[in-house]
Amino acid sequence: MKLIDQVIVPLSELQIDHHRPVSQKLVLELLNHAVWAPNHMLREPWRFIYVDRGEVDKLEWFSHHPAAHLIIVIKNSSNPMKQNENIAAAFCLIQNFQLLANERELGVNICVHKWMSDRQACAKLGVSEKETIVAVLELAYGVKHQGGRQRKLPNSLNWSLLSEG
Amino acid sequence: MHLEQLIRERRTIRKFNGIPVSENLVMQLMLKAEQLCPYEGEARWRYVYAGTPEAREKLADYLSEKIMGNKMTKLALGKLVESFHKRFMEVPANVIAIAKTDPVPGKNAEAYGRLCRILQNFQLLAWEQQLGMVWKTEPAPVLQNEQFYNRIGLNEDERFVGLLQIGYFDKAPKGRTRTPAERRWTAMESSSFGNV
Ligand SMILES: Cc1cc2nc3c(=O)[nH]c(=O)nc-3n(C[C@H](O)[C@H](O)[C@H](O)COP(=O)(O)O)c2cc1C
Numbered sequence: 001m002k003l004i005d006q007v008i009v010p011l012s013e014l015q016i017d018h019h020r021p022v023s024q025k026l027v028l029e030l031l032n033h034a035v036w037a038p039n040h041m042l043r044e045p046w047r048f049i050y051v052d053r054g055e056v057d058k059l060e061w062f063s064h065h066p067a068a069h070l071i072i073v074i075k076n077s078s079n080p081m082k083q084n085e086n087i088a089a090a091f092c093l094i095q096n097f098q099l100l101a102n103e104r105e106l107g108v109n110i111c112v113h114k115w116m117s118d119r120q121a122c123a124k125l126g127v128s129e130k131e132t133i134v135a136v137l138e139l140a141y142g143v144k145h146q147g148g149r150q151r152k153l154p155n156s157l158n159w160s161l162l163s164e165g
Numbered sequence: 166m167h168l169e170q171l172i173r174e175r176r177t178i179r180k181f182n183g184i185p186v187s188e189n190l191v192m193q194l195m196l197k198a199e200q201l202c203p204y205e206g207e208a209r210w211r212y213v214y215a216g217t218p219e220a221r222e223k224l225a226d227y228l229s230e231k232i233m234g235n236k237m238t239k240l241a242l243g244k245l246v247e248s249f250h251k252r253f254m255e256v257p258a259n260v261i262a263i264a265k266t267d268p269v270p271g272k273n274a275e276a277y278g279r280l281c282r283i284l285q286n287f288q289l290l291a292w293e294q295q296l297g298m299v300w301k302t303e304p305a306p307v308l309q310n311e312q313f314y315n316r317i318g319l320n321e322d323e324r325f326v327g328l329l330q331i332g333y334f335d336k337a338p339k340g341r342t343r344t345p346a347e348r349r350w351t352a353m354e355s356s357s358f359g360n361v
Contacts, residue, residue: 003171003289008201024352031346036173037285038300042341047349054355081309084277085302088326091281095202096172098282099289103168110282112275126351135278154199157192158211162220162261162317 001103008098011066011107013151014142022068022106022139024050030104034096039089043082045074046090046134049125059124061115066138070097073131083132090134097137109138171289176340178297181332186258186296188216191331194294195260198286202279209265209276210283210326213317216258225253227316231306257332263323280326291331298331 027050039045049071056062062069074090077083094110101108115121116133127133166174195212215224229250232238239246264280267273284300291298301308308328319325 001168002166003168003201003286003293004197006168006201008203010203024354028346028350032343033169033172035343035346036175036340038175038177038288040302044344044349048346048351050350050352050354052352052354055353081302081304087274087277088281088300088302091278092285092288094278095282095285099168099201099286100172110278112271112278114271117270125353151203153203154196154208157196157199158208159192159195160211160213161217162213162215162224162259163217 003099006099006102008102009107009144011109011138011140011142013145014107014140015145016065016067016107016140016142018065018067020067020141021053022066022141026104026106027068027070027139030097030100033100034093037089037092037096039092040082040085043086043089045077045086046093047073047075047131049073049127051125061113061121062136063138066109066140068139070137070139071125071127072134072137073127074134076130076132087132087134094135094137101139105141107140107142111136111138166293171292173340174337175289175292176297176337177299178332178334178337179299179330180334181255181257181297181330182335183255184257184333186216186331186333188214188258190294190296191216191258191260194290194296195283195287197290198283201286201290202282204279209267210280211263213261213263214259215261221254221256221259224259225250227313228253228307230316231310231312234312235306256330258330260329260331261317262326262329263319264326266322266324277324277326284327284329287329295333296331297334297337298329301328301330 051069053067072090074086098108112135215221229246232246262280262284264276
């Protein structure tokens, strides 16, 4: 199917199947496509932390519903412009991952939490002071909620022409 | 084209052929890019488009202005800047992507991240139409400077995310291989839940 014909079903719209695990093997397979994201100067600023459901119980700030979590971490740059480019590249990778997962009917929630900037929480995950957590992806299989509320898709853009300025 | 192939084969394109790009197509692809990135509430980002010859000339002026404003560089680099200006003007279509900022750090990161994801969708959707682009974030004196921001009408509560230079192309460059994810991988797993 062409991308133009795809529809994204995020994890929040699924009835989670709690018995179906999300394997490291699958996550790695999808990531190895996702790393083809554009990233300036090919810095590939990212690394990945996979947390399975068993481990989540020890991390009180994690949701217990998803089968696995994938944490996307970048190396910090002292140059704010480069830091922004690295964050942008990581989000391109995350979007690739979401599209690929969606095609395999794996639900993804892309979360930006307050605790991601908490030093203690980071330390517990082995994330150093020289790194930043960009997002936490919640992963699970499920089926679409029956009779769930139909999400409205955007139908217009905030678009203007340079010459109007 | 298969999605995996599309993601792997998309290349940043920096050299365009002269085939015109339709603004309508660019808008359609951007709308689909937003639909592939579902969100609740208001969009906290916007786009400024330059595609007509007049708008492209204006944008090329803004992009060269800061370098030309300096008398020394003007003398030393006049010719170079002229060729810059010409190259900028030849880009068939340009989208400036702008995100709203927010004093709340989480909200700030959210809008920025979402716009980046939309732009990645847009790059992939465009590639499906044989339309290439480069996402530019160059430092001053070309892009990231106050003078340029004033020219494009960036507001106090907004941030510049990128300039997309868009066009059709004759040849895609070869991709440079990526580091396997396994080499950037840490697993936190409980022994009772070995699901590899
Ligand atoms: C946030 C971001 C900023 C970028 N800025 C520039 C830029 O200023 N100039 C440029 O030539 N390419 C820029 N690029 C493109 C990258 O250099 C390109 O993605 C990288 O070289 C990998 O090539 P590929 O996209 O063909 O895989 C940028 C990419 C991203 C994601």
